[in-house]
Amino acid sequence: MFAAFPGCQFSVFEQGGGQTQAYALSTVGPTDGTLSQWQWYPGGGTYHALYPRSWYVYDGVFQAALRCEQFSPIWAHNYRESSYPVAVFCWTAHNATDRPLTLSVMLSWQNMVGWFTNASKAPQVQLRDDGSPFYDYVPRLGQSEGNYNRWVQQGEWRGLSAARGLGPELAIPASGGRRWPVGLSDNGSCRDRDVLPQPLASPREWGRSVAIL
Known part of the structure; x- marks a missing residue:
């Protein structure tokens, strides 16, 4: 993996x-x-x-x-x-x-939202020889349909949001995240806060890779 x-x-x-x-x-x-x-x-x-x-x-x-x-x-x-x-x-x-x-x-940084969710619909839990459980994990590597990137700013904070479209035709898997925020302040410090936009309306605005300057 x-x-x-x-x-x-x-x-x-x-x-x-x-x-x-x-x-x-x-x-x-x-x-x-x-x-x-x-x-x-x-x-x-x-x-x-x-x-x-x-x-x-x-x-x-x-x-x-x-x-x-x-x-x-x-x-x-x-x-x-x-x-x-x-x-x-x-x-x-x-x-x-x-x-x-x-x-x-x-x-x-490439928009990899959704890549690490499990594509297996119903992974069956199995047991190893030592009794520890495991299940099949099939990542969705390279599947970027519906992903988009957008620049966001709020006060002194600005950053980049990598996300996946939330329309009815784009089902989000139950496992894994659907948004990755990258944020900086004017003085270069980071914070843990969700300042993210709404999904973009046009598929033409979707992207697969981003540059953070």
Whole structure:
């Protein structure tokens, strides 16, 4: 059930010294022909990990030295919040040249609402040899019909809502979520609040991937 989703990743733009380049930071693109217009990172790097932290150093391609550190928060004696799929990404850029550089980092995130719901209509609970229960799980990976993205803003808070159409012809499975909010305040902080729009009226406004700037 582990898979890579190329639409969910960081990209970097750099300009300076008469040179401009931009790459998605995966070194390998999709093999099915999707995202064929993306430029994939042509070099390598060094990966380090010491749980709950990990970091990746990009060198040899950009003029700036780049490092992305990931941190998964853990609280002692707090299983619930520690188990949330949350990560903090911290980017560090160092300009070792003698000229100014323009650098930007972009996160793209594919609208995967509904992908992880169970497509099995009535999964039968079975027992393993040790007596523990299990049931068939068939995810709806790649099924994005009815999904849409929309920018929302309320006061100082602004963010992106990835959701699925709620019309009668688009039944929402009972399991799993139907909306993923991503929000930031003017000072860059995040919050846990549901500030989301109503479903869009036109299918032409639906999207499958989003960019969060």
